[in-house]
Amino acid sequence: MAQLTHRASALHKSIPAVLFAARGLATASTSPITVETSLPFTGHKIDPPSRSVETSSQELLTFFRDMALMRRMEIAADSLYKAKLIRGFCHLYDGQEAVCVGMEAAINKKDCIITAYRDHCIFLGRGGTLLEAFAELMGRKSGCSKGKGGSMHFYKKEGGFYGGHGIVGAQVPLGCGLAFAQKYSKDESVTFAMYGDGAANQGQLFEALNMAALWDLPAILVCENNHYGMGTAEWRAAKSPAYYKRGDYVPGLKVDGMDVLAVKQACKFAKEHALKNGPIILEMDTYRYHGHSMSDPGSTYRTRDEISGVRQERDPIERVRKLILTHDIATEKELKDTEKEVRKEVDEAIAQAKESPMPDPSELFTNVYVKGLGTESFGADRKELRTVLP
Amino acid sequence: MAATILHGVGATTALSSINYNNSRRSLPERKRTSLVIQCDGSLSSGLNISNNRGAKLSTNAVAQSKQENVTASTTSKPGHELLLFEALREGLEEEMERDPHVCVMGEDVGHYGGSYKVTKGLADKYGDLRVLDTPIAENSFTGMGIGAAMTGLRPIVEGMNMGFLLLAFNQISNNCGMLHYTSGGQFKIPIVIRGPGGVGRQLGAEHSQRLESYFQSIPGIQMVACSTPYNAKGLMKAAIRSDNPVILFEHVLLYNLKERIPDEEYVLSLEEAEKVRPGKHVTVLTYSRMRYHVMQAAKTLVNKGYDPEVIDIRSLKPFDLHTIGNSVKKTHRVLIVEECMRTGGIGASLTASINEHFHDYLDAPIVCLSSQDVPTPYAGVLEEWTVVQPAQIVAAVEQLCQ
Numbered sequence: 001m002a003q004l005t006h007r008a009s010a011l012h013k014s015i016p017a018v019l020f021a022a023r024g025l026a027t028a029s030t031s032p033i034t035v036e037t038s039l040p041f042t043g044h045k046i047d048p049p050s051r052s053v054e055t056s057s058q059e060l061l062t063f064f065r066d067m068a069l070m071r072r073m074e075i076a077a078d079s080l081y082k083a084k085l086i087r088g089f090c091h092l093y094d095g096q097e098a099v100c101v102g103m104e105a106a107i108n109k110k111d112c113i114i115t116a117y118r119d120h121c122i123f124l125g126r127g128g129t130l131l132e133a134f135a136e137l138m139g140r141k142s143g144c145s146k147g148k149g150g151s152m153h154f155y156k157k158e159g160g161f162y163g164g165h166g167i168v169g170a171q172v173p174l175g176c177g178l179a180f181a182q183k184y185s186k187d188e189s190v191t192f193a194m195y196g197d198g199a200a201n202q203g204q205l206f207e208a209l210n211m212a213a214l215w216d217l218p219a220i221l222v223c224e225n226n227h228y229g230m231g232t233a234e235w236r237a238a239k240s241p242a243y244y245k246r247g248d249y250v251p252g253l254k255v256d257g258m259d260v261l262a263v264k265q266a267c268k269f270a271k272e273h274a275l276k277n278g279p280i281i282l283e284m285d286t287y288r289y290h291g292h293s294m295s296d297p298g299s300t301y302r303t304r305d306e307i308s309g310v311r312q313e314r315d316p317i318e319r320v321r322k323l324i325l326t327h328d329i330a331t332e333k334e335l336k337d338t339e340k341e342v343r344k345e346v347d348e349a350i351a352q353a354k355e356s357p358m359p360d361p362s363e364l365f366t367n368v369y370v371k372g373l374g375t376e377s378f379g380a381d382r383k384e385l386r387t388v389l390p
Numbered sequence: 391m392a393a394t395i396l397h398g399v400g401a402t403t404a405l406s407s408i409n410y411n412n413s414r415r416s417l418p419e420r421k422r423t424s425l426v427i428q429c430d431g432s433l434s435s436g437l438n439i440s441n442n443r444g445a446k447l448s449t450n451a452v453a454q455s456k457q458e459n460v461t462a463s464t465t466s467k468p469g470h471e472l473l474l475f476e477a478l479r480e481g482l483e484e485e486m487e488r489d490p491h492v493c494v495m496g497e498d499v500g501h502y503g504g505s506y507k508v509t510k511g512l513a514d515k516y517g518d519l520r521v522l523d524t525p526i527a528e529n530s531f532t533g534m535g536i537g538a539a540m541t542g543l544r545p546i547v548e549g550m551n552m553g554f555l556l557l558a559f560n561q562i563s564n565n566c567g568m569l570h571y572t573s574g575g576q577f578k579i580p581i582v583i584r585g586p587g588g589v590g591r592q593l594g595a596e597h598s599q600r601l602e603s604y605f606q607s608i609p610g611i612q613m614v615a616c617s618t619p620y621n622a623k624g625l626m627k628a629a630i631r632s633d634n635p636v637i638l639f640e641h642v643l644l645y646n647l648k649e650r651i652p653d654e655e656y657v658l659s660l661e662e663a664e665k666v667r668p669g670k671h672v673t674v675l676t677y678s679r680m681r682y683h684v685m686q687a688a689k690t691l692v693n694k695g696y697d698p699e700v701i702d703i704r705s706l707k708p709f710d711l712h713t714i715g716n717s718v719k720k721t722h723r724v725l726i727v728e729e730c731m732r733t734g735g736i737g738a739s740l741t742a743s744i745n746e747h748f749h750d751y752l753d754a755p756i757v758c759l760s761s762q763d764v765p766t767p768y769a770g771v772l773e774e775w776t777v778v779q780p781a782q783i784v785a786a787v788e789q790l791c792q
Contacts (some may be wrong), residue, residue: 177537
């Protein structure tokens with residue numbers, strides 16, 4: 001409690017005195033509140049944006065709710081995996097929610113996001129529903145990829161979410177392709193190609209960056225640096241762990257990825273830059289509480305103290321909670337109620353997903369080819385190959 | 391419920407620019423009368439075969455050779471003569487004209503005009519963004535093409551030599567082939583990946599690769615190999631219009647083939663094989679450059695009294711088992727002649743496939759002639775011996791027909 005008031009007074013010192021905030025969740029206002037990010041931005045070949053971010057109480061409450069939902073979903077996925085309802089690989093995003101929520105706040109659905117396999121929360125952010133997510137994780141027909149993709153292959157075309165890719169680094173050239181298409185059709189939108197600190201050492205990343213810079217593609221490369229590439233710490237894998245500087249001729253920005261407002265500011269800044277000047281790299285300094293995936297305990301290469309230390313000091317949801325409480329936007333109880341609501345929503349979605357049907361065996365052969373030019377391939381042995389000549 | 395197709399296709403092939411003599415026999419003109427009973431039970435009579443996109447197909451296309459009198463239909467214009475790479479360019483240009491989403495990317499395709507001149511002049515006409523010169527980064531520009539295809543563009547990625555596309559294998563296999571499936575049908579990848587491959591004239595091991603054997607297992611892609619200017623243009627257009635990812639295999643040594651092709655627009659079917667020469671003693675299945683070796687051997691065989699049926703399979707994935715099957719049922723003997731390696735090549739898959747489906751119709755085991763399982767040597771003599779030569783084909787047919 002003492003720490004909270006200490007924090008509150010520290011905040012009071014640095015914010016202008018706009019403490020006019022409506023009380024209660026139901027009447028959250030959109031009047032601007034200016035908050036300073038926890039850390040300044042560091043720029044590489046670019047002037048970093050200002051530390052003061054404009055937000056509103058409504059936005060902060062949305063941030064809180066969204067992040068709580070994502071956190072709850074990932075924890076639930078953890079238990080489902082242990083109950084063997086989710087199989088294979090399951091990479092969880094808890095701890096990194098601020099990156100995805102902050103990014104969504106800065107862009108619209110015409111902008112594209114493409115990421116690697118830690119994609120559950122980004123899928124939610126792009127408009128995916130909990131039911132689609134859980135159904136896909138459990139391999140059901142109502143999943144977002146009809147149960148055929150799994151944890152690593154969430155996609156949402158209408159939301160501008162291009163996946164969901166298993167091979168490390170392969171999504172970055174795809175992201176540059178999305179940016180190329182955006183430039184080709186001149187539709188004033190950008191692509192966020194996300195990758196991790198492990199993928200930052202892939203050659204195809206630098207190839208893609210070269211091409212993006214050559215043709216001024218509106219591509220923003222976002223490195224979610226959670227400091228560990230599965231079990232290898234970043235200093236053991238990269239000679240230069242300053243990933244925002246690795247673009248060399250491409251400007252970069254280092255952002256505190258646990259501060260949702262900093263992420264929002266950086267993404268807005270990056271979008272403006274990309275539309276005018278071409279690619280930019282954002283390095284989000286973030287952290288994942290779980291191991292690399294569910295088969296990795298996450299404690300063999302880092303200490304439990306480190307994990308709990310980050311959870312205490314830098315947790316993104318706690319930061320927003322403190323902001324909300326300091327600005328009197330909602331009471332402690334109201335936030336707890338939001339969390340309970342969110343938990344109930346997740347539980348309901350899981351129950352519904354558990355009931356939903358498995359895919360039909362005939363679905364094995366659908367969507368291999370796009371129908372229309374004749375061939376229906378019915379099996380690896382082509383026993384029922386049907387060629388309908390036009 | 392199979393689609394029943396009554397199909398009479400005979401093709402003339404003009405081989406004027408290679409050292410092969412033209413056939414003195416009168417080959418039947420290409421007729422395309424087909425009666426198609428579609429899978430949904432509707433009947434369509436087929437002189438007006440048009441694909442769903444409404445292109446007017448040439449119903450009486452006649453590929454004429456210079457020295458023959460062919461009874462051409464009075465409705466079709468005489469056609470124009472061009473080389474294979476020009477035919478590819480024509481097909482490409484027509485598609486780019488027709489659909490603004492079609493774009494080309496590859497090394498030296500723009501200002502240089504393409505290392506085999508397939509994209510010559512296109513950059514001047516359509517601009518640098520639509521005919522994109524990429525840096526030497528196959529993995530990432532193929533990935534870029536696939537990403538662009540996900541949003542609705544129709545890129546054509548050119549590998550300067552097919553062997554370079556090995557660097558892009560991850561993108562082709564995982565993203566190109568599988569994305570339609572793993573996204574539950576949300577994204578389609580209408581990309582065309584094309585380039586020359588095959589054994590050239592002493593180009594060395596790394597530049598003489600036949601990638602069709604490596605790509606054939608990738609689910610979700612279609613592979614076609616062109617062999618004449620006529621089918622090069624038709625397949626190029628079909629590949630661009632297809633919503634599936636298509637890999638179009640060209641051959642380094644076939645770019646300067648000359649043939650007369652129709653003036654009217656035509657689009658060939660990607661899944662269809664081409665009957666080059668009807669016969670009744672043995673079915674010879676081949677594709678790409680080996681087609682010409684087979685035809686040369688066929689002349690010798692005819693003089694010796696054999697009647698081989700030569701089919702250019704064209705579609706490497708999926709195989710046109712309908713045409714092949716009908717031929718096997720007629721001749722009961724199969725010889726496969728290919729340029730792929732012996733191990734795990736197209737011939738190996740085709741052998742397995744035919745054995746599985748048409749075992750009862752075979753009078754003799756299938757013989758498959760492929761290139762030797764060695765890196766292609768530089769020395770000319772050795773290189774000649776890595777690929778199948780007409781003499782070997784003649785010997786194989788003779789042995790098969792005993």
